Amino acid sequence: MENENSISTNLPNVISGIDTLYFFYESNDAYDDFFLEILDQLEDSKGRFDKRDISYSNKDLKVSINNQVFEFNGKAQGFYWFTHLDNFLTVGFKDNLTNRSLNDIQIQFTAVGLYTLGLKALLRYVDDIFKEVTTDYKPITRVDLNMFIQSDLSWLDKDMFVSRKRKYTTHLKEVSSKYRLQTLYIGKEPFLLRLYDKKEELKNSKKSELMYEYFLNNGFTREDDIFNLEFELHRKYLKTYNIDTVEDLLGHAEKLFKESMNAIRLVDLSTISENAVNTANRYKAETHPLWQHISDSYKLKDFLEVDMPLERLKRKNYSYTIEESMKEHIALARKYYVHGGIVDEQFYDEIQEAFEKSIEPKYDDIKNPIKLQTVYVNIDEQVNLKELSDLELEKYVKTLELKMTNPDIDIQILIKKHQLAFVELEHREKPVQQKFPF
Secondary structure, three states: OOOHHHHHHOOOOEEEEEEEEEEEEOEOOOHHHHHHHHHHHHHHHHHHHHHOOOOOOHHHOEEEEOOEEEEEEEEEOOEEEEEEOOOOEEEEEEOOOOOOOOOOEEEEEOHHHHHHHOHHHHHHHHHHHOOOOEOOOOEEEEEEEEEEEOOOOOOOOHHHEEEOOHHHOOOEEEEEOOOOEEEEEEEEOOEEEEEEEHHHHHOOOOOHHHHHHHHHOOOOOOOOOOEEEEEEEEHHHHHOOOOOEHHHHHHHHHHHHHHHHHHEEEEEHHHOOHHHHOOHHHHHOEEOHHHHHHHHHOOOHHHHHOOOOHHHHHHHHOOOOHHHHHHHHHHHHHHHHHOOOOOOHHHHHHHHHHHHHHOOOOHHHHHOOOOOOOOOOOOOOOOOHHHOOHHHHHHHHHHHHHHOOOOOOOHHHHHHHHHHHHHHHHHOOOOOOOOOOO
């Protein structure tokens, strides 16, 4: 286990980022009709289950917005909540009859969206989905500015911290196992510091492989400890720095993180007398070298460089809906009818019988399954891209492209691997003909 002295002499690797982002969209005059269309889609979705007397949960109800699919979460605080099909974001649509607040559309970016697509791509993607019912104004409601730290910080405790913002430091909480600190909270909304063992959090998390892939490609190892330090900042606090919109935040995030690090400091208690340690004079202690290192290292350039073409995102999330299927069936039935065919119940019974036969596995397919050619190692294994030769890297990219249409592979992790591989190719100044296979 690392301790305070070893940390002081061996400063750890760190990764800067934004771990959470919540904001509103200002809606335009088209919102009311848009909202009613969402409700109509919900009712249609419920009706298909009710017609067949099939039970369903909220997540079984889906709506399509600008050809992107969202699952229904339920209604809370006058908003109808939906989650993106690939879990990139959650969105709430206000019911003006039950909620009279100013803004109609609330967006919450998830860690899956941020670490799979990158913040810039995610913002462009969401702007495009809701462009017909929103303006460019995006007032921010919450952001978590964070730093991942490749080090064991379980030796820390709340008594090592001081603050110049007294009203935000009256709430202190530690969550510890028998042997080590797991989580430390200092402050409360609208200004909260949270420090926790990231590896412990990921033990039972569905996003663990996504996060470890992200860590590996940013210079971390899977074996060593990883802690996350984050400042949870809400709109009330952000407004004191004249930060109103998402654009304001991105322009001032680095300065805001450093201000937060100065507001709550980890201090080196060895720089003051023993008598002063348990008094109000603790604030006179020097800032701990680890804290200074974290503050000085917070840079968002690499985090914001992660990007993805918008058209690629839109195609990947596309889901063929029942409405589109019905339109195509009607068009084909009309064509058959125009050419003298009889469209009746027997017609559809024959189609149903033919369909069921078409999806049955064939004996020859089972006896002689097609074997896919493996271009590189199993992509489920973690790969350090920087250790690959140019040829190995190009083969690895080809393998990812071949797997893009495999429905059994987690597409979120696959997109992230593909994206990081192309970033590495570009850093090596290798020619890239196309960034995505389709």
